Amino acid sequence: MYIWPYTVSAVVCHVCKCVLVLYLQFYNEQEAKKYSQNSRMIEIQTQMSERAVELLSLPEDQPCYLLDVGCGSGLSGDYLSEAGHYWVGVDISTAMLDVALQRDVEGDLLLGDMGEGLPFRPGMFDGCISISALQWLCNADKKTHSPPKRLYRFFSTLYSSLARGARAVFQIYPENSEQLELITAQAMKAGFTGGMVVDYPNSSKAKKFFLCLFAGVSGVLPKGLCSESTDRGVSNQAQFTAQRSRFKNMKGKSVKKSKDWIMEKKERRRRQGKDVRADTKYTARHRKPRF
Amino acid sequence: MKLLTHNMLTSHVQGVIKGYPLIIKATEVKVNELEFSAPFVSRMIPKLEWSLISALNCTLIPDYEKDEEFLRKVHRILLEVEVVEGCLQCPESGREFPISKGVPNMLLIEDE
Numbered sequence: 186m187y188i189w190p191y192t193v194s195a196v197v198c199h200v201c202k203c204v205l206v207l208y209l210q211f212y213n214e215q216e217a218k219k220y221s222q223n224s225r226m227i228e229i230q231t232q233m234s235e236r237a238v239e240l241l242s243l244p245e246d247q248p249c250y251l252l253d254v255g256c257g258s259g260l261s262g263d264y265l266s267e268a269g270h271y272w273v274g275v276d277i278s279t280a281m282l283d284v285a286l287q288r289d290v291e292g293d294l295l296l297g298d299m300g301e302g303l304p305f306r307p308g309m310f311d312g313c314i315s316i317s318a319l320q321w322l323c324n325a326d327k328k329t330h331s332p333p334k335r336l337y338r339f340f341s342t343l344y345s346s347l348a349r350g351a352r353a354v355f356q357i358y359p360e361n362s363e364q365l366e367l368i369t370a371q372a373m374k375a376g377f378t379g380g381m382v383v384d385y386p387n388s389s390k391a392k393k394f395f396l397c398l399f400a401g402v403s404g405v406l407p408k409g410l411c412s413e414s415t416d417r418g419v420s421n422q423a424q425f426t427a428q429r430s431r432f433k434n435m436k437g438k439s440v441k442k443s444k445d446w447i448m449e450k451k452e453r454r455r456r457q458g459k460d461v462r463a464d465t466k467y468t469a470r471h472r473k474p475r476f
Numbered sequence: 477m478k479l480l481t482h483n484m485l486t487s488h489v490q491g492v493i494k495g496y497p498l499i500i501k502a503t504e505v506k507v508n509e510l511e512f513s514a515p516f517v518s519r520m521i522p523k524l525e526w527s528l529i530s531a532l533n534c535t536l537i538p539d540y541e542k543d544e545e546f547l548r549k550v551h552r553i554l555l556e557v558e559v560v561e562g563c564l565q566c567p568e569s570g571r572e573f574p575i576s577k578g579v580p581n582m583l584l585i586e587d588e
Contacts, residue, residue, distance in 0.1 A: 247515060247519075248513050248515065248516040249516075250516075250520065269513075271480075271516065271555075273481050273484070275582075277583070279579075282579055283577075286577055286578070286579070291510075293477055293478050293480075293481040293578075294578070294579045295477075295481075295579065295580055295582055296579050296580065296581045296582060296583060297581075297582035297583060298583055298584070301488065301583070301584045301588075302488045303488065304485050304486055304487065304488040304495075304582050305484050305485060305486060306484055306485075306486050306496055306525070308523065309484045309523060342488065
């Protein structure tokens, strides 16, 4: 079957016929080769892999066992090998994996659909990276399982496949905020904590999104990169947790009756010259309702 | 597919309780040379499903971290032996995952 300018790959995925046929159409034999030989593509992918590994915060000088989801033709995997790590790559396209085999990558390759779940025993990997692959799980079509279900199956199997304290870093190009919300909701449901790190938020060309997820231990979210002369007002990280916090600081003032509010009020009255009790350890201490 | 990866794999078909260890039915195997890294091998040993390694006549010794010869032996088994053609069979359901050109096909069909 020939659809200009792509030919449909001989491999047909039984599950999720539509979107993955699209991916397979994009990355058929010719396109896969072109993708891997394009020097600009190689440069971008290598840079993103480098940043993703940096965000993984692996112990220094220690070879680790990593997972590369959506490894494709092994461009990111090559970076992992160069950094001294051993890796396993999963991809759904045989064409891309064939290119990876031709390029003689050091990691092991698996042909699989990440939306079906990862086929690993619990606690195997020290970390996981994924470069430009997660968005393929988000597109919906009536014939397939729902994207949230596939995302959840992927994240929950990933969570169990990672060792405690391991991280998963995904470089993604989010289409819109709904897609981002969908992804983060399913990740949190699977038990991950973490957040989004945005590099160069003010440059439309250089802007990159990295979703950093922690399995088991809550970590400090790394700061996004930004160029020197940017406006510091734009934040380049968003941390999400499972906690629901009540709105603080409405209209720039402290929430009424909180310790901050009480201390501010006392200061105000002192400035007005009124007689105010000294501050002790009991100031603004929470009293029982019967008080 | 290296034996280290095989050690990590399990059948992820829904409804299967213990999908590992997958039984290897190899028709073609090859042996590569790969750089030996002692810290990596000793870190991976606790994670392994040892029954698969002991099936290849290699018993786990208590003080393995210092025994370089033992580590080299494990390295050879895990990282240098590769299954090129064959299939993996789930011990519980009998479902087979074919391996071609060293790449196992873990794609599931509609009902799984």
